[in-house]
Amino acid sequence: MxxxxxxxxxxxxxxxxxxxxxxxxxxxxxxxxxxxxxxxxxxxxxxxxxxxxxxxxxxxxxxxxxxxxxxxxxxxxxxxxxxxxxxxxxxxLGQTISKPSVVARMCELLLQSPAGKMGLGRILEIGTGCGYQAAVLSLMAKEVYTIERLRALHEKARVNLRPLRLANVHLILGDGMLGFEKGAPYAGIIAAAGGDSVPQAWCDQLAEGGRLVAPVMGPGQQQVLLVVDRSADGFQRTVLEHVHFVPLKSGLG
Structure with a gap:
């Protein structure tokens, strides 16, 4: 790669x-x-x-x-x-708000995808956190579905986002590793936590022409930023720079 x-x-x-x-x-x-x-x-x-x-x-x-x-x-x-x-x-709860440079980088990668160049439609964010990245994505995409497994952070994001009145942002309490099938297919999927690999559910929920941007474990047990593009021919994976994100976990907390 x-x-x-x-x-x-x-x-x-x-x-x-x-x-x-x-x-x-x-x-x-x-x-x-x-x-x-x-x-x-x-x-x-x-x-x-x-x-x-x-x-x-x-x-x-x-x-x-x-x-x-x-x-x-x-x-x-x-x-x-x-x-x-x-x-x-x-x-x-041991979580962080991502660096501005990381948020900008990942959003730019979405906009550079085939779907992004035509205007981002529906986006899925894995890991709502405090809601900052969802607010950023809301100004770039038609709809943003953002899922958080920790109830306290889900509620914090709701409080933070409420004054902004972002009608196109949908907050979901759930297991991000499962994605959110009801909103699929997605023009873009962006993850704010990194696992050993990309869950199959995310790939299944990605639209043709869509792009997934997520941290995964690379060689030497170092996280790297991974881009997955879906086309009619299948999936193409591209490894980018080293990054550091909180671990991706399953279940509710």
């Missing part, structure tokens, strides 16, 4: 280096909870997107969406000042 490398900085980087932030101001409640020394989240978010463009994220839609979703609203207030750094942050 071929190993790909990430693209280098290009036109997207030069464009975003000049663009101002075009987002709503930080809510007063958040400012008060952080105190007067709090950072300007609008500027911090723009700097995050500029770093994403510099690191090789090319897709303009991905960059715009990453600049639109307020990541600090999906983490505990004590961690809000770190929200736009390129780091994963704890969200409870």
């Amino acid at each position: 071929p190993v790909s490398t990430k693209p280098q900085a290009s036109v997207a980087h030069r464009q975003w280096a000049k663009l101002p932030a075009e987002l709503s101001p930080v809510p007063m409640a958040v400012r008060e909870s952080l105190g007067p020394e709090s950072v300007d989240f609008t500027s911090a978010r723009l700097r995050m997107v500029q770093r994403l463009a510099a690191s090789g994220v090319e897709h303009t839609r991905v960059l715009k969406v990453m600049n639109s979703v307020l990541r600090h609203q999906f983490v505990d207030s004590a961690l809000a000042v770190q929200a736009y750094e390129d780091t994963s942050l704890p969200i409870g």
Whole structure:
């Protein structure tokens, strides 16, 4: 299986280096909870997107969406000042919110698929977590089905997403390893947890022309990002860069 490398900085980087932030101001409640020394989240978010463009994220839609979703609203207030750094942050129960660079990378891979180039239809997210990636995906896809096995995180995501009124996001409490057959077939499937291999249920629920992006265990017991494309001829698998995700588990908790 071929190993790909990430693209280098290009036109997207030069464009975003000049663009101002075009987002709503930080809510007063958040400012008060952080105190007067709090950072300007609008500027911090723009700097995050500029770093994403510099690191090789090319897709303009991905960059715009990453600049639109307020990541600090999906983490505990004590961690809000770190929200736009390129780091994963704890969200409870041993789980984390993925790095912005990882979210952007995986979303870009979906949009680069045959189905994505025509406009993403229905997406399945494995591992809702705090709801951040579902919010990002909601601005790129027609529908997002997102499944979480841990009830406490499922409820946290519901609380985080409720103010956004995202009618195209469907929260499901269930075993992500089984996918969600009722919503299939999916133009894209994206996983926020990594196992030894990709569950067969995910492949079965992927539409022709669709793409699955998930971390799996690679050589040397290191996680790698795997892309699975489905065509009329079957499945094509491509191994990408090394990643680090929480373990994929079955059952409810």
